[in-house]
Amino acid sequence: MSKAEWENNEEIKIFREYLRIPTVHPNIDYTACVEFLKRQAASLDLPVDVEYPVNEANPVVIMKWLGKQPELPGIILNSHTDVVPVFPEKWTHDPFTADLDDEGRIYARGSQDMKCVGAQYLAAIRALKATGYQPKRTVYLTFVPDEEAGGFFGMREFIKGDYFKSLNVGLSLDEGSSSLDDSYYVYFAERTGWHIRFKISGTAGHGSLLLPNTAGEKLNYIVNKMMGFRASQVQQLKDNTRLFFGDVTTVNLTQLTGGVQRNVVPAMLEVVFDLRIGIDVDLVAFEQQIRDWCEEAGGGIEIVFEQKDEYIPPTKVDASNPYWTAFEKALNELNLKFRTHVCPGNTDSRFLRSVGIPALGFSPMNNTPILLHDHDEYIRADTYLHGIKVYTKLIAAVADV
Incomplete structure (x- = not known):
């Protein structure tokens, strides 16, 4: 695709709009972010709730895609809305304008960590709904604050509340990281x-x-x-x-x-x-x-x-875990190379695993420099669009377990 085609792609437009919202530490104002997510939920015809597990400065946005068998444990597609601080003088592009260069690189804080994943979830659901598909299990999209500061004002407290418990979660998908070669990383545990x-x-x-x-x-x-x-x-x-x-x-x-x-x-x-x-x-x-x-x-x-931190048991990545079996099968059917790893850092997945919920970390970015928290963070437009196709397959696979 050319630069003009990328710029006119509807999913790229939505992604870049999300990147331009400066939900950056410290002292984040999430108001514009919440309004953006509410508009996205409306465009997908999904009901949306906003919860405040700690205080009104740290909202959790939850979208619900009702399954055909809602009594079954549901699937959470989790992403965090906050991003780490920037040193603008170290960037060759403004970190909050989502510049797209001639090579298709989208420069912005959060382009890899992890607004890309949150926006890809939305795009994948848009693609699935366009085919008339409805998942067997209810799918929840959770957009949480504070992950980059430890998650203590976000997911850690969210899982303790009655709202979360009412979701009856069976599996959580969350962020991974880019890889330098043609394989993808899947994280099943954290140190x-x-x-x-x-x-x-x-x-x-x-x-x-x-x-x-x-x-x-x-x-x-x-x-x-x-x-x-x-x-x-x-x-x-x-x-x-x-x-x-x-x-x-x-x-x-x-x-x-x-x-x-x-x-x-x-x-x-x-x-x-x-x-x-x-x-x-x-x-x-x-x-x-x-x-x-x-x-x-x-x-x-x-x-x-x-x-x-306490020791938290890993998520099983073998035949004893039907969610993993479905996830693995979908990756194989897409002919994607992948490797399972222990995540080097900490993500919100540790809170889910701590209460016995299987959690997998995955960001569909291969052949990409690892720029999480770095200057000139970027993702290529073609990598982003391919990731939507990957999630379209993965979400349906785990939701139909």
């Missing part, structure tokens, strides 16, 4: 997120002295142990090219604070690590190992878990 702050106390005094048991010495020990463990995970990836980032534990030093003056040995230093722990790690044993390192360092170290 366990821990953010650990080490508050390290030690002997304070004059900077000219070699004082014993200082906070600096203990800090050095802890950092060496944590970074040594990090190096072991890097080596695993090097040694086994079949491993994905989500298959190992990531450890990153993210904050380092302390000290009052250049010539004063501090009484306290603090260091924070971001850990995403592999699904095969014994969490109890791992925490004990970290506590043992603190004692080996000389004691006097307080561990504060600023985030300590």
Whole structure:
């Protein structure tokens, strides 16, 4: 297709309109977004509700496509409406004008993460309804806030309410990520997120002295142990090219604070690590190992878990899960290459899995640079349109299980 054809494509127009709504952190105003989604629901002749699980600043928009057997557990097509902050000076295109270049690249914050998926759901349902198709199971489209800030004002609280429980959800589809080759990623699990702050106390005094048991010495020990463990995970990836980032534990030093003056040995230093722990790690044993390192360092170290997620069982991707069987069959019938992985980051799928609902993460973007949260985020128009065809097949497949 040419640039003119892409620009005049009705689905591309709708997608670009969605991208132009700046639902960007911090201090998001979702008003325009909610109105856009209500218009989309009206165009599809779908009833729409707006729920506020936490407060009126964080709306959840729910569209309902009634199934022929509504007593069966339904299907959620979930996407988040918020996007991460931008540094406009780092972009070659305005991040909220959805510029389309001659190569068909649509530049905008949210083009990959994940307004593309939310708009593709709408387009796929439009295509299915145009054929007269009605799903066996009721299909819900949920557009949730706050995912990029942790989901605590969105999906986490939404699933606790009576409204969500009344939906009787059997499966959730949510975001994945782009891939660099011709295969697609399907995420069936997420690692366990821990953010650990080490508050390290030690002997304070004059900077000219070699004082014993200082906070600096203990800090050095802890950092060496944590970074040594990090190096072991890097080596695993090097040694086994079949491993994905989500298959190992990531450890990153993210904050380092302390000290009052250049010539004063501090009484306290603090260091924070971001850990995403592999699904095969014994969490109890791992925490004990970290506590043992603190004692080996000389004691006097307080561990504060600023985030300590529980282990959440993966979604089964085998014959025991009929939704997966249908999903897999649809991908095969489309002759698409795909690989199942543990998601490297966190998505709202973890909240669904935590209450026993199977959840799959999938974004139909292959042969595409991974630009989630990056400058000049874009998706190609032909990739976007192909994704609509993929979802048209997938949605019908899981809705008819």
